[in-house]
Amino acid sequence: MEKKFQIFVSSTYEDLKDERNEIIKAVLEMGHIPVGMEMFSAADEEQWKVIARTIDSVDYYAVVVAHRYGSVTSEGISYTEKEFDYASSKGVPVLGFVIDDVAPWPSTRTESDSKKLKKLAAFKTKVKARLVQFWSNRDDLRGKFSVALMKSIINTPRTGWVRADEVAGPLVTKELTRLSSENAALRDQVDSMKKAVTESENAVGRAMRVLAKNEVRFQLRKTANWKEADRYTLSLADIFGYVAPNLIDENSSLGVAQDLALKVLRGPKYFKNWPIGKNQTAEIIADFAALDLVEPSKKKHQVSDTNTYWSLTKLGKKLLQEFRKVKLEEGLAELPEQSDATNG
Template identity: 35%
Template sequence: MDRRYQVFISSTFTDLIDERREVMQALLEMDCLPAGMELFPAGDTDQWTLIKGVIEQSDYYLVVLGGRYGSVTEEGVSYTEKEYDHAVELGIPVMGFVPAEPDGIPVGKTDRSDAAAKKLAEFREKVQLRMTKDWKNAEDLGSKVTRGLIHLIKNNPRPGWVRGDQAMTPETRAEIAELNAKIAQFEKKEAESSAVTSAQMDDSFAHGQEKVELSAKHKGIYEYERREEDGDLTYTWDEIIEVLGPFMIDEAPEPALRNTFNKHMLSDIQSATEGDWATGWDRESAEISDRSWGAIIVQLRALRLITTGTKKRTVSDKAVYWKLTQAGDEYLVSLRAVPTAAKTLEQPV
């Protein structure tokens, strides 16, 4: 499998521009993915967070030392040394490249401060405790990076990066195919079990001519004023199914079903001559309470007469859809279907 390795390049910048260019070129010729400070926007206040993330995603880490210690953090440690310490802490294979003749570095590319020069010397000693190579000039550094990285890769295998179309091994494909087969088998059994269940009404719950009391709010104009009144209406479960069932033969959104039942309740309120409801209203509407509507949905689900819809909807459609189960469809037919007149007539003796 063709792998490419991400290699982080750490160094001071302005004094090692040519050297970094040679290192980048060497890595590209090895089909590696170079990463370094060139990737980060200048002036980013959270630059260290970005740098840490890239180091953590890298397979190998190269540090190139020159004649400068570099800009320091609030802790007084240079960013180059901080990057190096972080890579070592993560266990990323590191390799250092130090000048073969540090005294020959031009004055303009060295630290003027004795304190900075001392810190650079201490950092160089730290780096040389691990694998390092000396370099004389930019071209020499490029060749040393090539040979050194080959050795590092050979002795320290890393995951690397693989093209998406090559990442799937035959073993992985076989494993995924096996898992898909098991999922399909499970879904088939679940569907079969669901089909059997949906074909049978659970009559252990209230149904048929058993009654339920539902609360509603009645709104409108009464005696020239806009008013509201609360009250209760009593229905049998068969009546509820007769009202809602025809709209759930195909999947129906819950708001539409609720509106249908609101209209049915308003009709009953308008025809009432006694009880909780006043007559003589204008511009009326009725609205079932959330609690009562929830009771209807829960009860019809418990009876196994309805289930949630499964058709695909648009992303903007947030409504819940309900439909009759096989048991619900059969129950509705038994309630609403009109028998032939011949069977209703009494047979002659």
């Protein structure tokens, strides 16, 4: 949609009628909207409020200065200078055009009041403190104004104006803004979930590889006599698959030893009190904890209960899920052997 900009043209009036007309024509030919003193009645305090509101809504402010200071307000400054100060204070982009000192100019359009001459000189100095263009006649002014306005529109873009039938209503705009924000939030959530899933999959894969590569040698006894114990070697992956199901809720260290013995012997033929050594069991659990697969149980127990209890972490549950999925897909899932031992 085509955007138009509103340009406030400020200057003294009687001495710069022709020059103002050239600028206004240039604004119109560029497809924008000129605003100036021609649109206002005689300058007074009430009219100043209207001028100030107008400057508040314009996109660019152009000031043209020649050799007159103009009518003075109650504050002792000209209306042109007051408009310039107000536009500057509001952050409106200012385009300044000051007549060249050597340019020919009719004496009838030159300031004769000595006090106003001093104020005019001070005002010119204020305007020149910004980036300004010096002009010598109305054609020169028009050309330099057109170029300056185009550069300002490019370098200092403003809100501008469009036809009401070319833009969505406030309710539609509000809804579009809400939907855009909601869409952005959902995209962030999806990205976070994808990242979390990827990280989880990577962590599960790493844990699987580590468990599969490491083997554990341990003794398993069927009687109270350790000299009669048999020796076994299993991967940590096999051991995790055996003991993890009872760690979904929680299990004691002794329960972990009993579960491992139950699986290895394929039945409750083991010695009930630490069929696998307490230290060996602790090392196996420590390996699982190092891989963030188990953690101390958060459940409360009686003060008299001196057992240590463990539970699967989120990663441990995810890994067990993958273990069970593989076994189910291969048709190898087995019913758990029944143990007559009680944990703890």
